[in-house]
Amino acid sequence: xxxxxxxxxxxxxxxxxxxxxxxxxxxxxxxxxxxxxxxxxxxxxxxxxxxxxxxxxxxxxxxxxxxxxxxxxxxxxxxxxxxxxxxxxxxxxxxxxxxxxxxxxxxxxxxxxxxxxxxxxxxxxxxxxxxxxxxxxxxxxxxxxxxxxxxxxxxxxxxxxxxxxxxxxxxxxxxxxxxxxxxxxxxxxxxxxxxxxxxxxxxxxxxxxxxxxxxxxxxxxxxxxxxxxxxxxxxxxxxxxxxxxxxxxxxxxxxxxxxxxxxxxxxxxxxxxxxxxxxxxxxxxxxxxxxxxxxxxxxxxxxxxxxxxxxxxxx
Amino acid sequence: xxxxxxxxxxxxxxxxxxxxxxxxxxxxxxxxxxxxxxxxxxxxxxxxxxxxxxxxxxxxxxxxxxxxxxxxxxxxxxxxxxxxxxxxxxxxxxxxxxxxxxxxxxxxxxxxxxxxxxxxxxxxxxxxxxxxxxxxxxxxxxxxxxxxxxxxxxxxxxxxxxxxxxxxxxxxxxxxxxxxxxxxxxxxxxxxxxxxxxxxxxxxxxxxxxxxxxxxxxxxxxxxxxxxxxxxxxxx
Numbered sequence: 001x002x003x004x005x006x007x008x009x010x011x012x013x014x015x016x017x018x019x020x021x022x023x024x025x026x027x028x029x030x031x032x033x034x035x036x037x038x039x040x041x042x043x044x045x046x047x048x049x050x051x052x053x054x055x056x057x058x059x060x061x062x063x064x065x066x067x068x069x070x071x072x073x074x075x076x077x078x079x080x081x082x083x084x085x086x087x088x089x090x091x092x093x094x095x096x097x098x099x100x101x102x103x104x105x106x107x108x109x110x111x112x113x114x115x116x117x118x119x120x121x122x123x124x125x126x127x128x129x130x131x132x133x134x135x136x137x138x139x140x141x142x143x144x145x146x147x148x149x150x151x152x153x154x155x156x157x158x159x160x161x162x163x164x165x166x167x168x169x170x171x172x173x174x175x176x177x178x179x180x181x182x183x184x185x186x187x188x189x190x191x192x193x194x195x196x197x198x199x200x201x202x203x204x205x206x207x208x209x210x211x212x213x214x215x216x217x218x219x220x221x222x223x224x225x226x227x228x229x230x231x232x233x234x235x236x237x238x239x240x241x242x243x244x245x246x247x248x249x250x251x252x253x254x255x256x257x258x259x260x261x262x263x264x265x266x267x268x269x270x271x272x273x274x275x276x277x278x279x280x281x282x283x284x285x286x287x288x289x290x291x292x293x294x295x296x297x298x299x300x301x302x303x304x305x306x307x308x309x310x311x312x313x314x315x
Numbered sequence: 316x317x318x319x320x321x322x323x324x325x326x327x328x329x330x331x332x333x334x335x336x337x338x339x340x341x342x343x344x345x346x347x348x349x350x351x352x353x354x355x356x357x358x359x360x361x362x363x364x365x366x367x368x369x370x371x372x373x374x375x376x377x378x379x380x381x382x383x384x385x386x387x388x389x390x391x392x393x394x395x396x397x398x399x400x401x402x403x404x405x406x407x408x409x410x411x412x413x414x415x416x417x418x419x420x421x422x423x424x425x426x427x428x429x430x431x432x433x434x435x436x437x438x439x440x441x442x443x444x445x446x447x448x449x450x451x452x453x454x455x456x457x458x459x460x461x462x463x464x465x466x467x468x469x470x471x472x473x474x475x476x477x478x479x480x481x482x483x484x485x486x487x488x489x490x491x492x493x494x495x496x497x498x499x500x501x502x503x504x505x506x507x508x509x510x511x512x513x514x515x516x517x518x519x520x521x522x523x524x525x526x527x528x529x530x531x532x533x534x535x536x537x538x539x540x541x542x543x544x545x546x547x548x549x550x551x
Contacts, residue, residue, distance in 0.1 A: 024369045024378075025354075026515075026523050027454040027497075126517045136457045136498055138517040186327040186335050232342055233461070235369040235376035235454070237333040258371070258454035266330030294331035295381045302382060 003068040003117060003154040006146050010062035010104060015121050015140035015152075017053040019254065020129035024235060029255045031131035031139060034211055035112055035276035037172070038076035040305060042116035044312040045073030045093040045164045048157060052120025053130035053140075057113040059279070061104020062146060066096040070118045071160050077110030077174065077277060091166040095159070110174035110277040119157030135212070135255055164315045170308055172273070176282045180251075180271045181289040181297075182241065187231060187262035194221040194243070198264055199288050203249060207280040212255040213242075214275055216284060220247040223262065233260040239267035239275075241286075251275055268294040270301045319343040319373075324397060326390050329376065334386045336393055337374040342463060342491075346373045347451050351528040353396055356403040362392035370527050371452045372461070410447060410530040413495065413510050415486050416541040417443070421509035428471045428488055428505055439507060440535050442466045443486075447530040448493065458497030458515030458523040462531060465493045477503030484509045486533065497523070508533075511545035 016039065019032025033039035033056055043052050055062075061079040073093035074081055081088045082103045088094055090113065096102060104113065123130050123141055132140025141150060188195055203218035221243050223229075229245065236242070236259040240252040243264050251267060252259060253275070267275065268289060278284065319341040327335040338353070339346030354370040361368075364384030369376040377389055417440045418425045429436045448462035455461075465488065473489045478501065481487070485496040487504035496502055497514040515523050525531065536544070 021367055021378075023457075023522070024367055024376075025453060025527070027457045027459050028517075028522075127522065135500065136515075136517070183328060183330055186329045232340070232372050232374075233452070233454070234335065234371045234374050237329050237376070237378070239330050257369070258452075263329075266333070268331050270331075291328055291331060291386070295385075298331055298381050 001068050001122075001154055002151050003066070003070055004064040004152040005067055006148055006150040006152070007063040007065055007101070009146040009148055009150070010057055011060040012058040013062050013146045014056050014132040014134065015053050015123055015130055016056045016132060017130045018051050020127055020131050020133070020139065023127050024257050027257050028127065028136065029133065029257045030238070031133040031254055032129070033114060034254060035076055035114070035273040037273040037301075037305070038112070039114045041091070041166060041308060041312075042073045042075035042114040043120075044309050045075065045091070045166065046071045046116045046118050046157075047160055047164075047313075048116055048118070048120055052116065052155065053123065054114055054116040054121055057104055057115060058111060060106050061113060063101060063103045066098055066100040066102065067151070068154065069095070069097050069159070070154055071163075072096050072102065073116045073164070075114045075116075075166070077113040078108045079104040079106070079113045080108055081105070081113075089165070091171050093160065093164045095163070107279070111279045112276050117154045118159055119155030122153040122155045133255060162315070164312050166308065166312065170304070172277075174277045178274055178278055178282055178284050179287050180267045180274060180284055181294070182239075182265040182267045182286045183289055183291055183294055184265050185263070186266070188264055190223050190227045190262035191221065191243075191264055192224050194223060195264065197221055198249070199286055201285070203284045205278050205280050205282045205284060209280060211253055213253050214251040214278065216249045216251070218248070221249065221264065222247060227262070230260050231262050233258050236263070237266060239269065239272055241265050241267065268297065270294070270297045319346050320349060324394065326386065328386060331381055332378060334377045334379065334389050335374055336377065339373045342372050342451065344449055344463065347449065347463070348528070350375055352400055352403060352405050353393065355405050356396050356400060357393065359403075362389060365389070371454070408449075408529045409525070410532055411525050413512060413531055413533050414536040414540070414544060415444070415508040415510050415533045416536050416538055417508035419538070421485070421541070422507040424474075424505035425507045428469060428507055431471050432468050434468060439469060442469055443493070443507065444533040444535050447532050450525055450527050450529050450531060452527050453523065456496070456498050456500045457517070460494055460497075460525065460531065462493045465491055469493075471505050473503040474505065477501055481506065482509065484511065484514070486510060509541070511541050
């Protein structure tokens with residue numbers, strides 16, 4: 001079902017889902033929505049089962065003409081979206097009908113907005129997922145960000161009886177001063193004073209930040225003199241914070257599988273959505289956390305997600 | 316030869332969903348064989364809560380679901396896999412033949428490799444296509460094999476400035492390593508040739524034709540043969 005015609009694509013709009021698992025040993029990164037919290041809620045808001053594909057919209061959003069009736073929801077960053085000339089709020093769903101124009105503008109808070117549609121964006125599954133991996137040129141819409149003239153299909157699904165909205169108590173607030181909680185390691189022993197500097201300083205998000213990684217600038221993080229300059233390359237995890245030869249941190253994200261530099265700490269999964277919503281110029285501080293506490297928070301967030309799913313299903 | 320294997324396996328916490336298991340501290344065939352054996356054994360009978368295992372040179376990464384398991388449980392599970400390793404049948408490595416057209420437009424850095432080692436271009440081709448290389452790991456980009464066993468006479472440092480786009484199929488050298496750019500990507504390795512084979516194809520049921528631990532042998536081919544094979548869209 002042809003559902004949207006892309007009038008303008010925005011700065012970087014891709015089809016994403018929950019990610020592609022099981023292929024990292026072939027060098028294929030997980031990809032998928034960078035802010036899974038917002039992405040999952042976008043699906044719940046249109047009554048989709050978890051895992052349906054949607055759009056990840058960054059910084060400056062697209063304009064889409066509606067070709068087929070559907071429910072649409074927005075979550076994550078606020079991009080001052082409008083349906084025709086009427087503003088639509090993030091964290092809500094609304095009905096669109098053929099001829100409508102859905103416009104996103106410059107981001108007002110956060111960095112990435114998520115758009116879900118009844119039945120999910122329908123593109124061919126590649127290696128078990130619809131997530132775009134632009135570096136490998138596959139997945140999503142022909143393996144690339146959207147362009148003018150692209151036509152997006154949607155899958156089958158039931159239209160809602162009434163629109164849904166996420167209660168304000170669950171909506172995250174995106175601040176420009178961000179605290180990320182991180183567990184030291186796997187190569188924290190490569191650093192001595194560097195470790196203290198890392199956990200005590202304020203870093204700034206550089207313009208060279210994308211789905212592969214967020215580059216930060218700040219005080220130099222010096223490695224121990226008696227340790228090798230690099231490590232034997234090993235698999236990386238989203239959230240891993242690598243210290244490059246320029247002594248600046250990079251937070252590795254979902255389009256990365258291997259790394260050859262020491263990783264001083266790893267951002268906890270609960271906080272990855274906060275990186276996804278950071279824009280260049282935002283400040284970042286790292287707070288040291290134990291694995292045990294991180295697991296408690298992980299469980300809490302999973303429970304909160306179940307609670308949200310239940311409440312939205314009842315609306 | 317010194318034993319590069321750790322006496323006691325190292326476990327490292329990687330955030331709240333990852334556990335890194337290290338079996339040695341060198342790029343070494345014995346260590347890598349152990350990594351491969353453990354990942355084959357674990358793959359046959361995945362411990363509860365393990366979502367994915369990613370083998371590398373001397374370590375493997377376990378991605379787990381913290382709602383189901385803990386690093387302590389995983390540590391026990393992987394130590395017991397290690398104890399029973401002699402009972403695990405590891406499939407014999409396969410040898411994959413990769414045709415390569417060396418030099419010219421496909422290998423713009425072959426003279427650099429020759430000059431920096433004081434040998435001729437034909438020597439580079441002869442030496443590079445002699446060994447059976449072990450695939451230590453696959454990564455960096457989809458299907459990129461990191462190969463061990465490059466003759467010392469071919470060791471050449473990386474480019475000072477990486478290329479923004481290295482063509483798909485480029486066969487390349489960086490220090491003591493050789494590998495193949497299975498898809499077009501940025502890269503800083505010295506390019507010595509190119510294979511017409513499509514090594515990675517996301518639409519195939521097996522997107523890449525080899526696994527870590529398999530062997531690769533390069534066979535020099537002519538320019539003409541390169542284009543013949545390219546037209547056939549051959550896979551190894």
